[in-house]
Amino acid sequence: MRGTSGREGQQAPAKRVQFSSPFLPYLFLAPQLAIILVFFYWPSVQAVQSSFYLEDPFGFGSTFVGLTNYTDVLKSTEYLGIARFTAVFTALVTFFALATGLLLAVKADGVIRGNAADKTLLIWVYAIAPPVAGLIGMMFFNQHIGPMVELARWFGWDIKVGLDYSDTAFAMIVVSVWKQIPYNFIFFLSGLQGIPVSVREAATLDCRSELRRFWTVTLPLLAPTAFFLLIINTTYALFDTFGVIDVMVKDKAANNPITLVYKVYMDGFRGSDLGGSSAQSVILMLVVLVLTVFQFRFIERRVHYN
Amino acid sequence: MAAIYIAEVSKIYTGGVEAVKSVSIDIADGEFIVLVGPSGCGKSTLLRMVAGLETISRGTVTIGPRVVNTVDPAERDVAMVFQNYALYPHMTVYENLAYGLRNRKTPKVEIDARVAEAARMLEIEPYLDRKPRALSGGQRQRVAMGRAIVRKPAAFLFDEPLSNLDAKLRVSMRGEIKRLQKRLGTTSLYVTHDQLEAMTLADRLVVLNGGRIEQIGRPLDVYHAPASTFVASFIGSPAMNLVKGTLAGGRLHIGTHAIDLDHSASAEGPVTVGLRAEDLRLASAGEQALLFRVAYVEELGAQRLVHGTVEEQELTIALPPEAPLANELAIAVPIDRLHFFSAENGSRLHRPRGTGVAAGAAPARPQAVNLEPAL
Amino acid sequence: MHRTRIIDHVILLIGAFIMVTPVVVAFMTSTHDAADIHRNGLSLTWGGHFAETYETVLTREGGFTGKVTGFNMMMNSMILGLGFAVGKIVLSMLAAYAIVYFRFPLATFFFWVIFTTLLLPLEVRILPSYEVMNALKLTNTYTGLIVPLLASATGTFYFRQFFKSVPDELLEAARIDGAGPFKFFIDVLVPLSRTMMAAIFIIMFVYGWNQYLWPTLMTTDEGFFTLVRGIKQILLVWVGSNIPDYNEAFALAILAMLPPVMIVVIFQRWFIKGLTESDK
Numbered sequence: 001m002r003g004t005s006g007r008e009g010q011q012a013p014a015k016r017v018q019f020s021s022p023f024l025p026y027l028f029l030a031p032q033l034a035i036i037l038v039f040f041y042w043p044s045v046q047a048v049q050s051s052f053y054l055e056d057p058f059g060f061g062s063t064f065v066g067l068t069n070y071t072d073v074l075k076s077t078e079y080l081g082i083a084r085f086t087a088v089f090t091a092l093v094t095f096f097a098l099a100t101g102l103l104l105a106v107k108a109d110g111v112i113r114g115n116a117a118d119k120t121l122l123i124w125v126y127a128i129a130p131p132v133a134g135l136i137g138m139m140f141f142n143q144h145i146g147p148m149v150e151l152a153r154w155f156g157w158d159i160k161v162g163l164d165y166s167d168t169a170f171a172m173i174v175v176s177v178w179k180q181i182p183y184n185f186i187f188f189l190s191g192l193q194g195i196p197v198s199v200r201e202a203a204t205l206d207c208r209s210e211l212r213r214f215w216t217v218t219l220p221l222l223a224p225t226a227f228f229l230l231i232i233n234t235t236y237a238l239f240d241t242f243g244v245i246d247v248m249v250k251d252k253a254a255n256n257p258i259t260l261v262y263k264v265y266m267d268g269f270r271g272s273d274l275g276g277s278s279a280q281s282v283i284l285m286l287v288v289l290v291l292t293v294f295q296f297r298f299i300e301r302r303v304h305y306n
Numbered sequence: 307m308a309a310i311y312i313a314e315v316s317k318i319y320t321g322g323v324e325a326v327k328s329v330s331i332d333i334a335d336g337e338f339i340v341l342v343g344p345s346g347c348g349k350s351t352l353l354r355m356v357a358g359l360e361t362i363s364r365g366t367v368t369i370g371p372r373v374v375n376t377v378d379p380a381e382r383d384v385a386m387v388f389q390n391y392a393l394y395p396h397m398t399v400y401e402n403l404a405y406g407l408r409n410r411k412t413p414k415v416e417i418d419a420r421v422a423e424a425a426r427m428l429e430i431e432p433y434l435d436r437k438p439r440a441l442s443g444g445q446r447q448r449v450a451m452g453r454a455i456v457r458k459p460a461a462f463l464f465d466e467p468l469s470n471l472d473a474k475l476r477v478s479m480r481g482e483i484k485r486l487q488k489r490l491g492t493t494s495l496y497v498t499h500d501q502l503e504a505m506t507l508a509d510r511l512v513v514l515n516g517g518r519i520e521q522i523g524r525p526l527d528v529y530h531a532p533a534s535t536f537v538a539s540f541i542g543s544p545a546m547n548l549v550k551g552t553l554a555g556g557r558l559h560i561g562t563h564a565i566d567l568d569h570s571a572s573a574e575g576p577v578t579v580g581l582r583a584e585d586l587r588l589a590s591a592g593e594q595a596l597l598f599r600v601a602y603v604e605e606l607g608a609q610r611l612v613h614g615t616v617e618e619q620e621l622t623i624a625l626p627p628e629a630p631l632a633n634e635l636a637i638a639v640p641i642d643r644l645h646f647f648s649a650e651n652g653s654r655l656h657r658p659r660g661t662g663v664a665a666g667a668a669p670a671r672p673q674a675v676n677l678e679p680a681l
Numbered sequence: 682m683h684r685t686r687i688i689d690h691v692i693l694l695i696g697a698f699i700m701v702t703p704v705v706v707a708f709m710t711s712t713h714d715a716a717d718i719h720r721n722g723l724s725l726t727w728g729g730h731f732a733e734t735y736e737t738v739l740t741r742e743g744g745f746t747g748k749v750t751g752f753n754m755m756m757n758s759m760i761l762g763l764g765f766a767v768g769k770i771v772l773s774m775l776a777a778y779a780i781v782y783f784r785f786p787l788a789t790f791f792f793w794v795i796f797t798t799l800l801l802p803l804e805v806r807i808l809p810s811y812e813v814m815n816a817l818k819l820t821n822t823y824t825g826l827i828v829p830l831l832a833s834a835t836g837t838f839y840f841r842q843f844f845k846s847v848p849d850e851l852l853e854a855a856r857i858d859g860a861g862p863f864k865f866f867i868d869v870l871v872p873l874s875r876t877m878m879a880a881i882f883i884i885m886f887v888y889g890w891n892q893y894l895w896p897t898l899m900t901t902d903e904g905f906f907t908l909v910r911g912i913k914q915i916l917l918v919w920v921g922s923n924i925p926d927y928n929e930a931f932a933l934a935i936l937a938m939l940p941p942v943m944i945v946v947i948f949q950r951w952f953i954k955g956l957t958e959s960d961k
Contacts, residue, residue: 014781017852019783026785036795104696110689121700122696124946125704127942132937134912140706146723147706235802265894285801289800
């Protein structure tokens, strides 16, 4: 439309016109940068550094041990067991939270299209902190008063959360999924409502079966949202469930399922194994790094779509 | 109010793309100049360099007495009307108009007076307390104009200000802009891709193509004597027909047709011949004519546009609505209205006699809208 | 067609039931007394001990030192939530303004310095972060509680996206109208960002209020405990008591969720907008 040839193709600045000032941008950036340097880069570098050292238990300095911390960690059957549990836990939480969120969003989209007030009931749980959710979960799974225990007994299942490994894992997953459903619901619903009416109408003309329409038209159009949520939910299950787990295992990690983050915390703060904990941190960093690179590439691609 | 001199101005983007190539325009005080050209011709870039929103890579821009190359946009004493109006959405109409004056520390009384005057001129007085979102497209356009007017700047810069309006509103706002500009006498630089807008508004228009000036001139001069095939096809609607031909010995050959010219052509060899659709008519018996095969007809009411081919080359003729139609028509060639362009670079070869000045003789259809509304 | 509608409604009702009931039960049970709960289990009916239980929870001095009250913890949560949200908005708006609206040599470099923080959540670097806080003597301070949480680019990312969506012409018009960097920021950009700021405030307040891991590490002095941080303490106190104070535990849980839930419910539109339009 406008005579702006030659702008495309180059790395476009955020705005056509920008201020230029020798010091103002630095002034505006300074507070954020200072905090990031001190509280992000410094600790991150430290984590990597101390993962190569063995801390003297009596505080008399530390020795460089190369990759020993890593090999120790990766050889430990305990660590590998926890890693396995973390993977299963993450997969289950992500799957059920996404599936339930999607189901509710699809139903809500048909029923309460555009009506904000009715959504409230489904989303308010978002605002509840994970440990608070964990506390409520503990009550529901409490041996004396918990209705979930009674319900399970009805089916002939004697749930012993806190004592039985898999029962505790079950409760942790239920609570973690419950807490995350609203988030997925919000995004799926907004994704669904972002599908143009004309596309839905075209699909109605082309395909009679509602289920088939969902699989062939709606779901592919929701794919970007779903992928975004997949990453977010994985991150949630890996890290944000710390509060749920901490409340549910009550520091008695021995017979109870815990995730990798919890293990880092246990070793670092309870066991004072600085090197081992740091090595675990770095391993986790790598996991997150892979996830985030996925996410960035995806965001980039979506920018092109728009 | 001031004259503006644009002297050999170029815009080179990092990466080497040259959007504007050594453009020079002298704009007299109070003159209304329209920059017209297709997308990407550099017209907006040029305007934005005058405004100070783009840096000037080479050359100088002078507004009034000073060279403004390094002067901040706010200090250039220009006001700009944007395509999307760029009204501050959180301010009322009054605040939108007053914002620029406040930043210049204009006394409150003066601001009130100027806003009131502009609002009266633009008939937006009832809306002064409203936010832009409560206004219609036309009203927003007026507010955008008002914001420029209150500043009493040396020059108005318009960047496609009407392209977001619907067709009907565009015609009436066009008239209004012209009326206001004449009344205020403010030097104006106006960018558009719409040749009709350019023809109707401009004192002089500047046709740009690929960052270069193709032609500067009064609308009718440009219409009657386009400097190149580009201008010929861009100015005027329908576009001027361009047909390949050959000049030889005072005759113009188009395919198997040969037409006697009444003057010896200054050039020999292959040329591009320009024929305005409105200059063509049906030939009477005995006249030298071209054989025209009709493809389809567009009925416009006041005239009919007949599209077809001559010697496999596309051609459009504007005929009176009652003209008889057939599959093949004999077309008279107005030898005094032919335009010749170089076959190599498209530049105008010479000026056929009897055109340009004798504007009255030409069917000056596009100019019909040019009349100012009665005040 | 008609039948599917009914099934849709039923599924939604079940969904709403699952999402809402636990919290309603928690609230209702908190109005019973402890012995009653111990005998009869969780309850869906009003127990009549609302006032005394909540008064006890808010005002009784408890904890190991016997000095901290529920009200104290609530204030600490409020300070954390507000401090975090306000800090986040101020820092990230300024940084995003510099990145989007200024042309300067190191722009790309700083962009990456800031956005790399999105790569690693606080959870994977808790131990070294704790060491740094120790070195800076910031444990058991509000600064130590709030500021390290600000070391991420989420807010900056939100505002950068938003600023980029503001039409270029507004800046151009403002510059011709004589507005410099400060004037433009205050007169145009901040007022334009109001909805965005509200949305981010809500999300960040909820995020800050709900922090658990970091406050657990940073605060050993109960005077700095937040409600969410205090939750585990409640559970630990239980261990070994004959009739656990279920009612008080529930009451504290309700108090800990009340402010963020209220904000999300009341400002639902902004909250959803902020969440979905900025893509985290």
